Amino acid sequence: MNKKIVTIGEILMRMTTPGHRRFSQSDYFNVHFGGAEANVAISLAQLGIECYHITVLPNHEIGKSVIDYLKSRHVRTDYIEFSDQGRIGLYFMETGAMHRSSKIIYDRFHSSFSKIKSDFFNWEMIFKGADWLHWTGITPAISEETLLFCEIAINKAKEYGVKVSGDINYRRNLWNFGRKPLEVMPDLISKTDVIIAGLTDFENCLGIKEEDFESACKKTVRLYPNIEAIATTNRISHSTTHNVLSALMYKDNKLYTSKEYELKNIIDRIGSGDAFMAGLIYGLLHKEDQQALEFGLAASVLKHSIEGDANLADVREIEMLVSGNNIGKLLR
Numbered sequence: 001m002n003k004k005i006v007t008i009g010e011i012l013m014r015m016t017t018p019g020h021r022r023f024s025q026s027d028y029f030n031v032h033f034g035g036a037e038a039n040v041a042i043s044l045a046q047l048g049i050e051c052y053h054i055t056v057l058p059n060h061e062i063g064k065s066v067i068d069y070l071k072s073r074h075v076r077t078d079y080i081e082f083s084d085q086g087r088i089g090l091y092f093m094e095t096g097a098m099h100r101s102s103k104i105i106y107d108r109f110h111s112s113f114s115k116i117k118s119d120f121f122n123w124e125m126i127f128k129g130a131d132w133l134h135w136t137g138i139t140p141a142i143s144e145e146t147l148l149f150c151e152i153a154i155n156k157a158k159e160y161g162v163k164v165s166g167d168i169n170y171r172r173n174l175w176n177f178g179r180k181p182l183e184v185m186p187d188l189i190s191k192t193d194v195i196i197a198g199l200t201d202f203e204n205c206l207g208i209k210e211e212d213f214e215s216a217c218k219k220t221v222r223l224y225p226n227i228e229a230i231a232t233t234n235r236i237s238h239s240t241t242h243n244v245l246s247a248l249m250y251k252d253n254k255l256y257t258s259k260e261y262e263l264k265n266i267i268d269r270i271g272s273g274d275a276f277m278a279g280l281i282y283g284l285l286h287k288e289d290q291q292a293l294e295f296g297l298a299a300s301v302l303k304h305s306i307e308g309d310a311n312l313a314d315v316r317e318i319e320m321l322v323s324g325n326n327i328g329k330l331l332r
Contacts, residue, residue, distance in 0.1 A: 117145070
């Protein structure tokens, strides 16, 4: 039986310098749409999951282009609303190379999403037949309105018996509207079943400071018993285009560790965390725990080979990577 997954969050327009040019060298940009939660929806849609993304867009041609983009990636847009207030948020990316890091500049203030009205949405219809809701720590950090939107979505999901996942994704530079993460994130996390969190996220969003992931997980689960699983990725960066990636998951008082991948000649690492989240969700719905972690990591690994924000790998490709089959071969 097919699953129905709902994601909530802002969609941005990404402006990337061509090739590996610096901002000061570029006279045009390549355009993609992206956003952490929408990236998860797109990735899951490629895996055959029915996904609905919930957001608000500016009521003009660019906003409508976002709808076309989501539909082209098989994401349902039935409940997306348009607003005459605000604009689409932007981010500009300079792609690094060798030992020069990539660089991102955000321009998202006063976006339509930052002014979102929660009463735009028919939550009963949105969650009818739904199995899963996914949110990230980006949404409650943008504005008072987006915080309320996130709170209502999570509360409604719990009311309708929908499992909830959250990528805590602490972004220091986003919390500018007067609220602090420790004021609001513990309540949201306490209602979330599966979270992605690293040591920085534990400390800044839950006030939990530990030396290692397992210790932080044990303390988190004691304080927030609703949480069923906590996962994270570990990245070693030898250069911008040469990383080593692995993953961990704490579930049922057990720490699972993944295999390790050496990633050379990385094409695009943006959205790789979202690809991991999507792969983990799919894995937890369809596989045993160790296999779920390996599937999530393999999805993230493949994302590094794909331009744009979203992972376009399918189940067969990911499972072949997990099993070590047909890696880098020409498939006919």
